[in-house]
Amino acid sequence: MISTSPPPDGCQADGSNAGSSAAETLLDVSGLSVSFPAGRQRATVVRNVDLQVRPGETVAVVGESGSGKSVTALAITRLLDYAGGRIDAGTLAFRLRDGASLDLARAPQERMRQLRGPEIAMVFQEPMTSLNPVLRIGNQIAEAVMLHQGLGAAAAREEARRMLERVRIPEAGRQLDRYPFQLSGGMRQRVMIAMALSCRPRLLIADEPTTALDVTVQAQVLRLMRALQQEMGMSLLFITHDMGVVAEIADRVVVMRDGLVVEQGDVGAIFARPQQDYTRRLLAAVPVLGSLAGENLPRPFPENGKEPPPQDTVDAAHKPVLEVDRLVTRFEVRRGLLGRSVGRIHAVEHVSFMVRPGETLGLVGESGCGKSTTGRSIIRLEQPEAGSIRLDGEDVTELTADSEKLLRRAVQYVFQDPFASLDPRLTIGFSVAEPIRTHDLLRGRAVEERVGALLEQVGLGGGYSRRYPHELSGGQRQRVCIARALASEPRLIIADEAVAALDVSIRSQVVNLLMDLQRRLGVAYLFISHDMAVVERIAHRVAVMYLGQIVEIGPRGAVLGDPQHAYTRRLLAAVPIPDPARRGHERALDDSEVPSPMRRHDDPPEVAPLVRVGPDHYVARHRIGGLF
Amino acid sequence: MIAFLARRALGILPVLVCVSLFSFGFVRMLPGDPARLLAGPDATLQEVRAVRISLGLNKPLWQQYLTYIRQTLVGKLGTSARTGQPVAKVIGERFMPTFWLTVAAMAWSTVIGVALGVLAGVRRGQWQDQTSMVLAVSGISFPAFWLGLLLIDLFSVRLHWLPTGGEEGWRSFILPSFTLGVAVAAVMARFTRSAFVEVAGEDYVRTARMKGVLERRVIWKHTFRNALIPVITMAGLQFGFLLGGSIVIETVFAWPGLGRLLVDSVNYRDYPVIQAEILLFSLEFVLINLLVDVLYAVVNPEIRLQ
Structure with missing residues (x-):
């Protein structure tokens, strides 16, 4: 499976020699398998995963939804236990500060609790929901400091202020007494990072930490994480679906799919010479800004390695x-x-x-x-x-009966969330037929034929019309939403x-x-x-x-x-930019x-x-x- | 916080107007002569005429309404058709027993219900959870009158530990407040459990665990406080219902409260008392809602600060 193997790992051979810290592996995940209860059986969502994180290194775990990348992180922190999951096999060897090795997969929960914070910390994807809404942010940071460093309330508060300054939050002293809802998403994610770093962890796990953020805020947060990592000399396990972010931040890359490691290696090698078909496809699907530089017309994404012709459709x-x-x-x-x-x-x-x-x-x-x-x-x-x-050319600013009819038929909307924009209790066919019936475009059998044709048009067979939204994947649902939008011939x-x-x-x-x-x-x-x-x-x-x-x-x-x-x-x-070779330029942000x-x-x-x-x-x- | 309180207090004004209109309209919407109805079934012609004049029933409706408001504000709620006493006095005498019974029942049932709910939530799927929920379902399903009778039979008739009924001293509170609180405790336990389980799955609880916070603190500081909001809502509703007086409990334990007063008044068509009870129940709910809003603000800074 592993085609671009990492440099030979000294740690296993001379693990007793704590002096060679550069080669010493901080975390060695070996043969990890994780399952969750699924009805009466268990579903294995991570299978036989191997990965290593060395001190000071940034390892990116990439994959699409369902690849098992987040579950791997939960297993390492053992928060998995609280989420209903179970480690079925494998070891998670973690090198403690004193050089001893601890298998996190078998450590009791109380031992894990002591490690969370001072040894392993984690930043989550959703800054809007990851902070406790009823507690002041200063107290939320100070809580961890008091617990793990034994500081008093005043000293912990001062430490919290210093951490907020460290993550570049303006007027840190004043922010301590604010509540999460008073801060923007970017600021909250900084607070999360401050909280995670407050106990100087040796391993920081970041699970899609910038996915929910705007692109300029994402760039700020990524830059901040990189700077703090260098200042504090910690290791970073970075989980993401975004190849652009991987290229920005990773030293090594682990590609996952369906719970398996597909490929791992040096970031430059993965991008330049992907060995596995899946990695190649993943990289090909990544939209690269600037790939149409010098062209004026839009052009669809390459399919099967072929670049389609430009699209000149404007009338x-x-x-x-x-x-x-x-x-x-x-x-x-x-x-x-x-x-x-x-x-x-x-x-x-x-x-x-x-x-x-x-x-x-x-x-x-x-x-x-x-x-x-x-x-x-x-x-x-x-x-x-x-x-x-x-x-x-017709004015629809004032909605009269006529202009509303025109507007409702001629303009259709497709929303972001394909899970929320289809009624779960109606069949796909009913949802797609609704605009046809509303605008009285067709009647009787003709409606069904049209629905079949519309589903065909968006790449779903007519057989889908009897199914319900929960039977479909996100991409299929969005196709249904598009078919519904097309139904009134907008x-x-x-x-x-x-x-x-x-x-x-x-x-x-x-x-x-x-x-x-x-x-x-x-x-x-x-x-x-x-x-x-x-x-x-x-x-x-x-x-x-x-x-x-x-x-x-x-x-x-x-x-x-x-x-x-x-x-x-x-x-x-x-x-x-999904190209690690172009990372060097520190952009002025x-x-x-x-x-x-x-x-x-x-x-x-x-x-x-x-x-x-x-x-x-x-x-x-x-x-x-x-x-x- | 003060602006928030003032805004909430102002917000109940329109509700009060609706409540007063409803109470005012109650007798007038019934078929027949309101003066006749309010004077009572045994009233003489003179008495009916006196009522008609005192309420201005020959004047336009809006004037009658203003008269009604003015008299209500100074506590002149009319005369009970049954006893001839002022309605304010009749209600006043019956309110306090119901109030203290309610407070006693709410106090123990909220503490026990919330504690059971948290226990069930923390030990979800384990025997503590299952036991608590079996208790809760039993508490809701068990008919209160039967439970009351069983308790009287055991503790009063057989053991002679507690009085069979009436309101004399703290010992007379034990059986009725227990019986009254059983269903409340059961509902509170179920509500607390589901709120707790929901909050326990929130991202910020995971964050707290990831900080290495002690499990005890994860439960009380990070989960419990956030789970309180639906629990407060439910407690407020239960409090309001109980304050209306439980007809069943008050009958079983011969408790001199509002519930029995209502039954007696309805049986006798004592409309002035019924009208006043409608007003009282509505006011109680309005005030409890205000109290619930204040508690929300105490628990949740987002409500307080915006």
């Missing part, structure tokens, strides 16, 4: 299918005794753009920038305050982070499906996404949003290839946060028309807020 001769003019959507923020309005969230502020038939406009930006609210305002899931929306589909929740190999398939449908049906997309590399593949034009405003809009080649706005450049610079789009009533945001900088390419030259 410039006809009227735009969607024209949005100076759209404004704001939310009042009410506080105090009588719920007085204290300010407004300027979610969408004078946003203008159009989408031509057969065109894909990528709408990108970080969380809270207003990209989803823009999409939701168009279909009136939110009520815009001002501006106009035209479909095929002119425009708004895809709101429609591929964000999918595994990387499924993601490229669904993107290719969307592009294929565009080629065949001429449908236009408003493709809302935070993923610049996917947008590069699918979009003809790109609009970048920041604090509710579009700061740059233009042809994809121009916006991504020659960005004219400082924020666009910052966003692009933060995207991790500040630790600032994107400010809140909430403003006081007497402090309205500055708005101004965008300035033309090239053919069809416009940029904001006025001050938006924050750094830009």
